[in-house]
Amino acid sequence: MREHDLLEKEDMDSLSMDEIHGWYLGANITLGNPPHLSYSEKNGNFSLIQCYGSGHLGSDVLTIGSTSSRVTVGIYDKIGWCYEDGPTDGRLGLSTGTSKLGKDAPSLLREIVGQLDQPIFTIWHNRTRDGTGEAQLTLGAEDTEHCRFDWAYAPRVIVSNYNGYSYNYAVNATQIRAFNSNGSLTASWPNTTLVNVRNDLYSPSASIDVFNLFLNASNTAPVYDSKIGKWVVNCDLSKIGNVVISVGNGASVVLTPSDFTVCNSYFDACYVTVTDYKYGNFLTFGRHFLNSHCIAYNAQKDQVGFASVKSNQCS
Numbered sequence: 001m002r003e004h005d006l007l008e009k010e011d012m013d014s015l016s017m018d019e020i021h022g023w024y025l026g027a028n029i030t031l032g033n034p035p036h037l038s039y040s041e042k043n044g045n046f047s048l049i050q051c052y053g054s055g056h057l058g059s060d061v062l063t064i065g066s067t068s069s070r071v072t073v074g075i076y077d078k079i080g081w082c083y084e085d086g087p088t089d090g091r092l093g094l095s096t097g098t099s100k101l102g103k104d105a106p107s108l109l110r111e112i113v114g115q116l117d118q119p120i121f122t123i124w125h126n127r128t129r130d131g132t133g134e135a136q137l138t139l140g141a142e143d144t145e146h147c148r149f150d151w152a153y154a155p156r157v158i159v160s161n162y163n164g165y166s167y168n169y170a171v172n173a174t175q176i177r178a179f180n181s182n183g184s185l186t187a188s189w190p191n192t193t194l195v196n197v198r199n200d201l202y203s204p205s206a207s208i209d210v211f212n213l214f215l216n217a218s219n220t221a222p223v224y225d226s227k228i229g230k231w232v233v234n235c236d237l238s239k240i241g242n243v244v245i246s247v248g249n250g251a252s253v254v255l256t257p258s259d260f261t262v263c264n265s266y267f268d269a270c271y272v273t274v275t276d277y278k279y280g281n282f283l284t285f286g287r288h289f290l291n292s293h294c295i296a297y298n299a300q301k302d303q304v305g306f307a308s309v310k311s312n313q314c315s
Helices: 017-023 108-115 212-216 287-292
Strands: 025-027 040-047 054-064 067-078 090-092 120-127 133-139 152-160 166-173 175-179 185-189 193-197 223-225 230-233 243-248 251-255 261-264 269-272 282-285 293-298 303-308
Touching: 054 108, 067 108, 120 287, 152 243, 152 251, 152 293, 166 243, 282 287, 287 293
Parallel strands: 193 282
Antiparallel strands: 025 090, 040 054, 054 067, 067 090, 120 133, 120 293, 152 166, 152 303, 166 193, 175 185, 175 243, 223 230, 230 269, 243 251, 261 269, 293 303
């Protein structure tokens, strides 16, 4: 299967990045009445901490491009409360297969990896705050249509936060450095820090030493606004410097101000969009980082990769 043999879904742009990137792809799985001859029931079931959904397992043939594979799907017996209003009746697992979210449906990626040209899955994400936009999953290659060739890979780290949610694509940062707009180093954090991405983050939940690096990237001192619960920075992004995250093997991910700040007309303010989840050295970047970086997973090496996007249209 080559790079442009893509898994397509009609409403891909309506899915949050959590659904596409971290946990699963919600899907309409048509069994037919009577069920298709290729469909069969399987022993086993699944249950989820998230939204309290549960169901049983089935098996059918999935065709992507010119490749067909028998895969396991989850058929909902009880749809989770947060998906009751959506056209979802099954789960097609797009996680790495090591989720801690209950007893999840088997990972599609693990089942089809042997059919691919390369054991790589790439996600390009271009989503607005109100949920519009688009996303593309590339199976079997790095996405060259949307992503620059500046990939930085690091070993994947499995971690759950204090709420029990699992993050499939966290990596360890070996060093984080902040620069001002003149390019001068203003702060450095040499300790190992877990780094993860998530779609629905807009402001920090707490301030820790490593989080202060993002505040130090501003030439003007950030101010915590208790009324809106955010660290407010200068809205002139030219006065904020970059933050460089080293992820090992000499690879680095460069964050520009637009990756970790946002200007919001509702609050009439600009603020930092990095959170630590009150979980120690555990940083999570939100939608703006996702819109400017492609994410890849190498299933054979168990590594997560980041690359700059060629263009970013959503804000």
